Amino acid sequence: MTKVPPDLLSGDRSMGAPLVPKQTRAQAFWQLFRQNRLAMAGLMIFVVFFFVALTGLVLTSGRAPFLDPAQVRLQEKLRPPLSNPHLESLTPEEAPLLGVYVLGTDDLGRDVFARMLQGAWVSLTVGFVAVGISVFIGIFMGGIAGFFGESHVRVDHLLSILIACTGAGVMAGGGLISGTVILLLGLGLFAYALFRRKAATTGPVPVWLRALNRETLSVDTVIMRLVDIMLCFPSFFLILTVVALLPASIYNIMIVIGLTSWMGAARFVRAEFLSLREQDFVTAARALGVGSFRIIFRHMMPNAMAPVLVSATIGIASAILTEAGLSFLGFGVPPPHATWGNILSDGKGFIFDAPWLTFVPGLAILVVVLSFNLFGEGLRDALNPKLRERS
Amino acid sequence: MLSFIGRSIMQKIITLFFVSVVSFLIIHLAPGEPSQVDPLNPKFTPEMVERFQKAFHLDEPLHVQYLYFYRDLFTGKTVSWKDNQSVLWKIWERFLNSLPLFVVGTLITWTLSFPVGIRAAIFRGGLYDRSTTFFSYLLISIPGFFFAYVLIIFVVNTFHVPVIGMETFGLGEATWPNALMDRVWHLLLPSVLGATGGIAVLSRYVRGQMLEVEGQDYVRTAKAKGLPPEQVHYKHALRNALLPFVTMFGLILPGLIGGSVIIESIFSWPGMGRMAYEAILARDYAVILTVNFMSAVLVLAGTFVSDLLYLVVDPRIRL
Numbered sequence: 001m002t003k004v005p006p007d008l009l010s011g012d013r014s015m016g017a018p019l020v021p022k023q024t025r026a027q028a029f030w031q032l033f034r035q036n037r038l039a040m041a042g043l044m045i046f047v048v049f050f051f052v053a054l055t056g057l058v059l060t061s062g063r064a065p066f067l068d069p070a071q072v073r074l075q076e077k078l079r080p081p082l083s084n085p086h087l088e089s090l091t092p093e094e095a096p097l098l099g100v101y102v103l104g105t106d107d108l109g110r111d112v113f114a115r116m117l118q119g120a121w122v123s124l125t126v127g128f129v130a131v132g133i134s135v136f137i138g139i140f141m142g143g144i145a146g147f148f149g150e151s152h153v154r155v156d157h158l159l160s161i162l163i164a165c166t167g168a169g170v171m172a173g174g175g176l177i178s179g180t181v182i183l184l185l186g187l188g189l190f191a192y193a194l195f196r197r198k199a200a201t202t203g204p205v206p207v208w209l210r211a212l213n214r215e216t217l218s219v220d221t222v223i224m225r226l227v228d229i230m231l232c233f234p235s236f237f238l239i240l241t242v243v244a245l246l247p248a249s250i251y252n253i254m255i256v257i258g259l260t261s262w263m264g265a266a267r268f269v270r271a272e273f274l275s276l277r278e279q280d281f282v283t284a285a286r287a288l289g290v291g292s293f294r295i296i297f298r299h300m301m302p303n304a305m306a307p308v309l310v311s312a313t314i315g316i317a318s319a320i321l322t323e324a325g326l327s328f329l330g331f332g333v334p335p336p337h338a339t340w341g342n343i344l345s346d347g348k349g350f351i352f353d354a355p356w357l358t359f360v361p362g363l364a365i366l367v368v369v370l371s372f373n374l375f376g377e378g379l380r381d382a383l384n385p386k387l388r389e390r391s
Numbered sequence: 392m393l394s395f396i397g398r399s400i401m402q403k404i405i406t407l408f409f410v411s412v413v414s415f416l417i418i419h420l421a422p423g424e425p426s427q428v429d430p431l432n433p434k435f436t437p438e439m440v441e442r443f444q445k446a447f448h449l450d451e452p453l454h455v456q457y458l459y460f461y462r463d464l465f466t467g468k469t470v471s472w473k474d475n476q477s478v479l480w481k482i483w484e485r486f487l488n489s490l491p492l493f494v495v496g497t498l499i500t501w502t503l504s505f506p507v508g509i510r511a512a513i514f515r516g517g518l519y520d521r522s523t524t525f526f527s528y529l530l531i532s533i534p535g536f537f538f539a540y541v542l543i544i545f546v547v548n549t550f551h552v553p554v555i556g557m558e559t560f561g562l563g564e565a566t567w568p569n570a571l572m573d574r575v576w577h578l579l580l581p582s583v584l585g586a587t588g589g590i591a592v593l594s595r596y597v598r599g600q601m602l603e604v605e606g607q608d609y610v611r612t613a614k615a616k617g618l619p620p621e622q623v624h625y626k627h628a629l630r631n632a633l634l635p636f637v638t639m640f641g642l643i644l645p646g647l648i649g650g651s652v653i654i655e656s657i658f659s660w661p662g663m664g665r666m667a668y669e670a671i672l673a674r675d676y677a678v679i680l681t682v683n684f685m686s687a688v689l690v691l692a693g694t695f696v697s698d699l700l701y702l703v704v705d706p707r708i709r710l
Binding site: 038169225228229231232233234236237238240241242244245246317321324325328329341344345348351352355358359361362363365366369370373374377 | 402405406407409410413414417418421453525528529531532533534535536537538540541543544547548645648652653656657667668671672674679682683686687690691
């Protein structure tokens with residue numbers, strides 16, 4: 001007889017007991033993730049950054065902030081980091097809170113530490129909101145393409161969309177009331193056409209109804225061609241164009257970055273859905289009479305989230321970089337408000353006299369973006385089922 | 392094969408049409424008008440504005456404007472709204488300035504990434520692999536403008552050479568070696584910066600491809616029959632790992648017209664990116680739309696070329 005390994009024996013003993021995995025999925029994931037030191041460092045930095053941004057928001061906003069990032073002290077300009085203020089030339093409320101310029105001052109004598117704290121919140125929100133928008137659109141588009149991909153767009157769908165577009169065009173052209181009416185009519189027709197079943201009439205179908213029922217393209221084709229179209233645009237250039245044309249505001253940047261970066265998430269979700277749709281648990285759910293939307297969101301989505309989560313984490317990193325680049329070029333948040341990009345941009349005239357104005361925001365962006373990238377890569381490794389089996 | 396080419400070209404033309412419509416709509420429906428860029432300028436009388444609008448068909452409905460614009464583009468008659476110069480000529484001029492950056496940057500990327508990626512894959516898990524992994528994350532994460540200033544500070548303080556612009560101003564009667572070195576110094580930093588992201592991504596990709604091939608059975612067989620490691624790595628593994636990279640030649644096409652806006656404005660380099668940036672600031676719709684259209688054409692042409700190359704290189708793929 002061959003020797004049986006002891007763990008197999010113990011497994012044998014509990015044969016009668018229900019098969020409960022020794023650890024939950026989250027525990028297995030955490031155990032694998034913890035071994036990756038770089039990814040853990042990324043997570044730590046992210047948590048620290050989150051709290052710094054939060055305290056920064058509390059300390060620098062309001063009518064009388066503790067640390068005023070807009071406080072100009074012209075007699076104290078370009079002081080290096082950790083230098084003591086000349087208290088005799090400042091009024092008490094102008095003096096820095098900590099008694100020292102922790103990160104120096106800029107060319108107007110503003111405290112760089114306070115400005116960095118204020119900018120942290122901008123970077124954080126831009127990253128999360130932009131990626132939130134893009135993931136939302138991506139899941140929606142990818143989910144529809146993956147789940148309903150085989151059904152076809154009918155002529156009546158196209159017609160109603162055309163009516164709605166005409167309405168929008170009329171609205172943009174000036175005819176507000178008539179435009180709205182046409183737009184709503186188109187949308188209503190579209191909603192009706194979407195839920196209209198092909199009437200199982202026994203008699204001869206009239207020609208116009210047959211023409212309306214004709215199927216053209218599959219939903220999958222339409223959405224994937226849309227992805228192709230979006231991928232044709234040079235993304236930074238497109239973002240720059242739109243942001244330059246729209247009024248300066250942080251929300252516009254978030255929305256524009258979100259609207260131009262959903263294609264990756266859509267492709268991932270579609271690919272996952274195409275394989276999940278064929279699996280037994282979905283067939284079982286359908287056999288039980290579960291509705292499409294419940295199958296999508298309750299059964300399939302949790303299984304399709306892993307690649308989306310990874311690409312979202314890395315997407316946050318690139319959204320922060322894009323925002324920094326835009327505010328470096330002078331777009332985005334209007335001037336008195338500090339962002340890391342425009343602190344660096346303001347300091348670019350003094351790179352040899354005041355290098356801290358370049359290095360402080362630059363290193364901050366680098367560290368935060370790096371932490372998101374490392375965290376995302378660690379997530380990818382830990383969520384990879386191949387690696388999980390091996391350990 | 393022929394039917395694949397025909398189908399794919401048809402598909403790309405349709406995509407291009409939609410791209411042109413969408414970009415046209417984005418530009419024209421955004422708030423703000425080109426005639427309002429400089430409302431305080433006393434020369435901008437209402438009559439001027441009206442003449443301006445008439446000259447560029449801005450008083451017509453949108454779809455007519457669209458037809459006018461693309462008719463002009465295809466007959467090569469588009470003029471910039473800012474200075475009435477031919478747009479294609481302007482782009483050509485700037486393209487010639489951006490071309491050296493693109494060529495040097497691409498060369499740096501491809502010559503550096505392959506040795507780095509291959510070595511990292513061969514010594515998988517070693518110190519070299521781990522440090523290049525971390526280093527490539529660092530390069531992906533560093534903001535280009537920050538890295539630019541770090542490099543400027545370093546190069547200027549160490550070598551005492553000017554780096555901003557395409558050449559040093561007033562170098563009229565310099566001998567040719569001096570002039571050449573001057574050009575090289577000016578070219579070096581922006582092209583290195585343009586290559587950083589590419590090096591990081593491409594070397595990781597090379598490493599991944601190499602690792603995949605090194606795990607194949609025929610590589611193990613080659614090792615088992617006692618071939619020297621160099622022959623196994625470079626003859627058996629590398630040749631098969633190279634396959635996907637042939638297709639990447641097509642994908643670098645769009646970079647031709649991209650030109651980084653940020654790097655070119657830091658280095659005052661009069662290239663494509665800077666021209667596009669200036670056009671955006673001046674609301675020069677003709678230039679913006681033309682650049683957009685051309686880059687969409689290049690993206691589509693790039694994917695087409697890479698599909699074709701795949702067909703040629705990999706006999707297993709039959710369409």
